[in-house]
Structure formats: structure tokens, C-alpha cells
Amino acid sequence: MVQSPLSKKIYDASWAELIRQLKYKSKWKNKLFYQIDTYYPSSQICPRCGYKNKEVKDLRIREWECPNCSSLNDRDISASVNIMFEGLKLYMKSGLGTASQ
Numbered sequence: 001m002v003q004s005p006l007s008k009k010i011y012d013a014s015w016a017e018l019i020r021q022l023k024y025k026s027k028w029k030n031k032l033f034y035q036i037d038t039y040y041p042s043s044q045i046c047p048r049c050g051y052k053n054k055e056v057k058d059l060r061i062r063e064w065e066c067p068n069c070s071s072l073n074d075r076d077i078s079a080s081v082n083i084m085f086e087g088l089k090l091y092m093k094s095g096l097g098t099a100s101q
């Protein structure tokens with residue numbers, strides 16, 4: 001997909017607005033918000049074993065079999081599971097998930 005400079009700016013502005021709304025609504029509802037790294041390879045990591053498959057960077061690949069554990073991974077579902085676990089890691093690193101808090 002080729003993006004013009006203007007369409008990239010519109011995309012970036014929309015994404016920034018979504019993040020702003022998520023932060024705002026989380027704070028309003030007294031919920032935690034964690035933003036993972038933009039370049040976290042969520043759709044390339046097998047959610048079952050953690051193997052990173054660089055061969056599936058191509059967005060046209062919607063399903064892939066893990067070469068390490070042979071599980072069949074749907075790109076979107078894998079990404080959502082990996083993002084959830086990455087957010088949980090940030091939560092645990094924050095110290096809010098410990099019994100001492």
C-alpha cells in the first residue's frame with residue numbers, strides 16, 4: 001500500500017486521537033491504560049510458544065503455522081493475545097500488580 005504524505009498525516013492524526021480518547025476514558029472510568037511499543041511485532045509472535053516468525057511480516061499472510069510448536073495462528077487473534085500479554089507485562093513492571101500495593 002502506497003501512502004501519500006497527506007494520507008499518512010491523516011492516519012497519524014486519527015491514531016493519535018484514538019490513543020488520546022483511550023487515555024481519557026481510562027482515567028475517567030478509573031481504569032489503567034498501558035501503551036505498548038509501536039514496533040512490537042504482535043502478529044509475528046506465536047502466542048502459544050513465543051517464537052518470533054519474521055517470515056510472516058507480509059500483511060497478506062493472514063494465517064501461519066508456527067515452525068516451533070506447529071500451532072496454526074490467525075494473524076489478528078495472535079496479535080490481540082500478544083498485545084494483551086505485553087500490556088500485562090507493563091502492568092506487572094509498574095508494581096501495581098504486587099501484593100504490597
Ligand SMILES: [Zn+2]
Nearest residue numbers: 046049066069
Ligand atoms: Zn509456537
